[in-house]
Amino acid sequence: MNKASTGIELAEQFSHNHRTSQNHSSAPDANADPVRLPGAFLDLLAALVRSPSVVGAEHSFYRVLQRELEERGAKVTWYEGVLVAQGNRPHSLHLSAHIDRHGLICTGPNEFQYAAFVSGARSDLLGNSVSEQLMKKIVDRFASETVYAYEPWSGAYRGRGTINRAYICEFRNNLIFELNGMEHLVAGTPVAFSDKLKVTNEALIGQLDNVLTAAALVFLFELGFSGTAFFTAQEEAGKSWRYLLEWFRRFGGSTNQLIVVDTSPYPTFEVASEQKLVLRHKDANAAFNEALTEKLHQVCIQKNISVQFKDEYVEAQNAQLLARGEEPTSLGSTEMGRIISASNGLVDGTTLQIPSSGYHTMAESAPLASVAAFLDVLTDLAGISHQ
Numbered sequence: 001m002n003k004a005s006t007g008i009e010l011a012e013q014f015s016h017n018h019r020t021s022q023n024h025s026s027a028p029d030a031n032a033d034p035v036r037l038p039g040a041f042l043d044l045l046a047a048l049v050r051s052p053s054v055v056g057a058e059h060s061f062y063r064v065l066q067r068e069l070e071e072r073g074a075k076v077t078w079y080e081g082v083l084v085a086q087g088n089r090p091h092s093l094h095l096s097a098h099i100d101r102h103g104l105i106c107t108g109p110n111e112f113q114y115a116a117f118v119s120g121a122r123s124d125l126l127g128n129s130v131s132e133q134l135m136k137k138i139v140d141r142f143a144s145e146t147v148y149a150y151e152p153w154s155g156a157y158r159g160r161g162t163i164n165r166a167y168i169c170e171f172r173n174n175l176i177f178e179l180n181g182m183e184h185l186v187a188g189t190p191v192a193f194s195d196k197l198k199v200t201n202e203a204l205i206g207q208l209d210n211v212l213t214a215a216a217l218v219f220l221f222e223l224g225f226s227g228t229a230f231f232t233a234q235e236e237a238g239k240s241w242r243y244l245l246e247w248f249r250r251f252g253g254s255t256n257q258l259i260v261v262d263t264s265p266y267p268t269f270e271v272a273s274e275q276k277l278v279l280r281h282k283d284a285n286a287a288f289n290e291a292l293t294e295k296l297h298q299v300c301i302q303k304n305i306s307v308q309f310k311d312e313y314v315e316a317q318n319a320q321l322l323a324r325g326e327e328p329t330s331l332g333s334t335e336m337g338r339i340i341s342a343s344n345g346l347v348d349g350t351t352l353q354i355p356s357s358g359y360h361t362m363a364e365s366a367p368l369a370s371v372a373a374f375l376d377v378l379t380d381l382a383g384i385s386h387q
Helices: 003-017 038-050 061-070 115-119 132-139 212-221 240-251 290-302 312-324 335-343 367-383
Strands: 075-079 082-086 094-098 102-106 109-112 145-148 157-169 175-179 190-194 205-206 230-233 256-265 278-279 307-309 348-354 364-367
Touching: 003 109, 003 115, 038 212, 038 278, 061 082, 075 240, 075 335, 082 212, 082 240, 094 212, 102 115, 132 312, 205 307, 205 348, 205 367, 212 230, 212 256, 212 367, 230 240, 240 335, 240 348, 256 335, 256 367, 278 290, 278 367, 290 348, 335 348, 348 364, 348 367, 364 367
Parallel strands: 094 230, 094 256, 256 348, 278 307
Antiparallel strands: 075 082, 082 230, 102 109, 102 190, 109 175, 145 157, 145 190, 157 175, 205 364, 278 348
16 A cells, blocks of 8 residues: 555545544633643654755754764764664663655756655555645645755755745656745755744644654653664655664664653644543554553553544444445554554554644644643653643
8 A cells, every 4th residue: 555645645534534523632622721841842853843954854853863862861863864872771762753854846947846746756646646635635735835945964944935836747747846045046055934933722723743742752852861762854744653663673672662752733722632642453554552652642541632543433433424325535544553563563652632623734733631631641651740
């Protein structure tokens, strides 16, 4: 199953189709005290949001991560497609977050394409072109957005501009962007969306997928995390699981448990706020480790953190779709499911996700209560405190 179709496309389809319902949760209390996140975490996240990490051009972001992690006492090692940060008990807990974000890549004179499609080699030439439905969703999403170019290795600034228009090329059946002010760029130059973290009384807002949970893993080391954190590249192009599996084959034990962290899309902020965290028993690729999933669930119950099992939610929604004679949606594809499926028992684990709305936009919104719960659960698993 192709990740570019089961990752980007299916999550887009999910956020469009599913509107309500959830498990083990209740609506947020309007009279609850405002949630306060640690200032050090917000400062870190704000800095990382400003550092570009376009799919396929993540090296400069890895340099930023290396500095932040080493300042917090982690031992940092680079491998192709994955940066590994370790404390003094590296096998005590394995956590993983992808660090690539959507952006553009210059493919010719004043011609730019969606970086995830280029990195994932999605084209008619290979018979795995992006669906017209997905391209039509993206074509108007970033109209007039401010963008900037950078050197992929150093992160050096190469100028700024705006998106003039996007269209589907009839000859190549690919999505093409035209930019103002970027005529000087040469093919291969990455172009990131200009972003700045916004914090409201209810949410964190920005291009959060997946810098939000990556920042949380860095913050863990500030609190004394002694395990291992993986920061993977090209997840949006369906390649990150390969880099992880290669590391475990080389350095892992006979069996290895992993928790993959990410955001999870919902159609509206209200629906995203109906649960604080999202768990899964499985995805379209594999069943997750049930004992580890239940361990996370029990931690949430003990802390009175509402959760939803996304696979159960999708299956319930699919039953309604089938009853109406409509096509069901997929359970979706995750980095965790792909590595379980391909590792022949070497690696298993589960996912822990923050619900969000505005999926794959510059205004993705994560409820503050969910982010606080996410940090609470991670620190509990790691045996550290963030109070």
